[in-house]
Amino acid sequence: MSKLPQIKIPATYLRGGTSKGVFFRLQDLPGAAQHSGPARDALLLRVLGSPDPYGKQIDGMGGATSSTSKAVIVSASSQPGHDVDYLFGQVSIGQPVVDWSGNCGNLSAAVGPFAIAGGLVAKERIPDNGICTVRIWQANIGKTIVAHVPITHGQVQETGDFELDGVTFPAAEVQLEFLDPADGGEEGGALFPTGNVVDTLDVPGVGRLPATLINAGIPTIFLNARDLGYTGTERQDAINGDAAALARFEAIRAWGAVKMGLIAQVADAATRQHTPKIAFVAPPADYVASSGKAVQAGEVDLLVRALSMGQLHHAMMGTAAVAIGTAAAIPGTLVNLAAGGGTRNAVRFGHPSGTLRVGAEARLANGQWTATKALMGRSARVLMEGWVRVPG
Template sequence: MSFKPQLKIPATYMRGGTSKGVFFALTDLPNEAQQAGAARDALLLRIIGSPDPYAKQTDGMGGATSSTSKTVIVSKSTQVDHDVDYLFGQVAIDKPFIDWSGNCGNLTAAVGAFAISHGLVSASRIPDNGIAIVRIWQANINKTIIAHIPMHNGEVQETGDFELDGVTFPAAEVLVEFMAPADKNAAMFPTGNVVDDLLLPESVSEFAQRGLSSIRATMINAGIPTIFVNAVDIGFTGKELQDAINNDATTLAFFEQLRAHGAVKMGLINHIDEAKARQHTPKIAFVAPPVDYVASSGKSIKADEIDLQVRALSMGKLHHAMMGTAAVAIAVAAAVEGSLVNIAAGGKPRSQVVFGHPSGTLKVGAKASFTQGNWQVEKASMSRSARVLMEGHIRVPETR
């Protein structure tokens, strides 16, 4: 029996923020994978090493966590006044599934650098020294993102002294601005309320075990659809690290049930069973007022250094730091008086907050206003860093 040789596809492995992913220029993909569909998904799954029943992704580029099982496709933009289109795929680890329903805010920080290095941005927009402004069209959610990319002697500057909790080594700072991050075709608060009492069926064992028939929740569409609940209402302090959550199958099942019921309430799905095919969105997070705690790195975080605590789950597990898009949701919700995020941060108007997460702290900002009976947000911003880890070619067996 004869077997075909592996495909050889140009690719770049990059870190963006606290995530890693495999980046492709659209035109470098095989013809059948340049369009959305089964062929593209099958190729990317095989590249990442999914589905893997061992949950290790040993035979692929994935790192066996939600933060490292990601793919990005970049192309010249089809939109006016934009430089590039950016498409993100969150790859499931143990299932043959790629979720295209949302963005990755962390990897967004690497898109501008990738686009410049691959000639996808007009040379007239790139200074030899200074800051290149890359206008990104986020194709998953149809939103504009502005990335401020430092340049030195005509090349992207990746090294620097900017430190980001959750990333071991310093690098150059990349400012990322998420323009009008709320869905313009939907309310920022889909239920019409800043805080809801989310009814929970007592027949669901995960709720019954905690004595919950309802829970207060802030459900917001900004950056990424996110459900915020109070840590104390579900038996947590808000300063938990990964092991406290991820080693407890019962707790993980509880969060998934809570996420599914919140998704129905937000109008994202019609029935809780549909949440299985929408793992990337919405996110679920719990918040608490600031307290002293020790981050996963051993770093001591003092209560007076932060405005609140936030812990968020991604793809069914507590995230080791914070997803970039969820950080946008935190920034926007903090700016809205009366939201659970705002209350945890002290209950006064906020244009920026510093929040604690399992790996340390992060500062985010947002401009929100109440106009004509609705909450609107102009932009949200945060600083990340990014760098190329490896570039060359991906080798992958044919999937047909």
């Protein structure tokens, strides 16, 4: 049995939006982990406490949910016109897998503040008071994110009165712009991979379902709540306690991933848990959020519930919000139709924890839709900084 001492690695634990993650500067990682591959994956798995057959991540920094089992690596940018490169790893809780296939929109809000505090943004770019604009290269999908970070007395301002449903306490707002948000990962960047705004998924054991398959922010499969026997007002306990329902969602996700060209065969979905996401939509309705807050139908344009890593999300993934805003802006998608149809450049949707507004711009050229930008407000805060320790 190994009795090597633990190593310690500089790290920061941050909340970004409705997620939390362990952030590293690339230069601070052990040499073998400064490059993609098994050594890096093994390190991050051990930091988060995975794989854990108990599903609790007790012996690590993870919080035993998809929203809290995340790792981020930030470095000075290799791309012209950008300040930093940002790489996101979704760490599986029960499997020895780090999924690098997509971005985390929530933690995107924390990248700018972390980069500024970590000396990765040139000092002359940081005002004494005002907004520091940080241009981020999202390395997983090859896209640009622009973060507008508030600065007070030369330091990142974290406290404020911006409220975000799904986060208990108010904080300072960080505005995010996702430029050209069609996912540009290794499979390419078509907004609608099949060329259609609505397809039919034929899923063995489930049936035929209309679906919008979109590649904006993160590859996402949108379904109608009514086609699944839901209302769109569901909270986590209505879905996550139903093993049969979760199995149906995973089957739909796997067959949708094949149709989107993300995987070659259904079995491959088991090792690609982070993408695509799956969500269901419904027209506005009254419901009670998980906090006990009443959400009125008149407050929202539509309802959306989304699953991440096989579980209904407690709020909404930031990247899925980009997909929602983009799909809402394009006539005929299931998201657009649930919101009442027509054209729009912003949408407010209801999720299990409350509501969220996201803006998006899309245009039709030569018969093809393209997305130019998506915008949303999030917040971020340092929870702890110092070193993580990992058994040698």
